[in-house]
């Protein structure tokens with residue numbers, strides 16, 4: 001079990017095995033996008049704010065965001081200094097999008113703090129007996145010999161639902177529950193506790209002129225996902241990667257946003 005698997009490996013491989021190969025095996029150049037620093041920096045600010053027991057002043061959380069955003073943009077710029085080579089987001093070209101997403105991320109940090117202090121303060125972070133609060137919690141899940149590792153953003157009590165795992169999203173709705181299932185099984189294994197399900201905390205702009213409105217999505221019903229299904233899914237992923245099955249899956253929508261498209265000869 002030397003090489004571990006993760007939810008992001010699972011997603012990337014299933015989207016296009018060739019993209020997985022170019023990114024993780026060849027380590028080909030990846031076209032950066034400003035939504036990456038935005039996501040990283042909002043997560044960093046949320047994590048620090050949660051770890052302060054939700055006592056950190058908003059200005060401090062914004063400072064964490066600013067620093068993390070700058071660090072992330074700098075790191076990506078070291079490899080790709082020409083921002084006109086970065087991905088566009090709709091009509092916004094790379095350079096413009098970097099500035100735009102700084103403002104968006106900063107507003108999302110404010111919305112995050114506002115949600116838990118004013119809108120839903122009853123949604124408190126879960127602290128398992130004998131452990132620290134589940135904030136950016138590192139887990140290691142053994143699925144019949146395939147080791148799956150990752151981090152869980154939060155586990156919170158949700159009124160009427162109970163204990164749920166929660167993943168913070170700064171972009172569009174992920175549309176599936178796979179990630180949440182992995183987190184639920186991982187926490188249940190580690191702490192021998194019953195978890196009601198999982199949700200996504202969506203922080204996004206409803207209209208360009210209105211403030212962000214964070215909202216947890218519905219609690220996903222994870223009963224269709226017994227542990228054996230996860231064992232099968234990750235077992236197949238592990239087997240396919242070890243067998244070097246990296247067939248391309250060209251598709252216009254996927255290829256357009258593919259970060260290794262420039263290195264691929266199968267792009268749709």
Ligand code: SF4
Nearest residue numbers: 016019255258264267
């Ligand atoms: S451009 Fe399309 S086919 Fe090529 S690696 Fe990316 S997603 Fe796969």
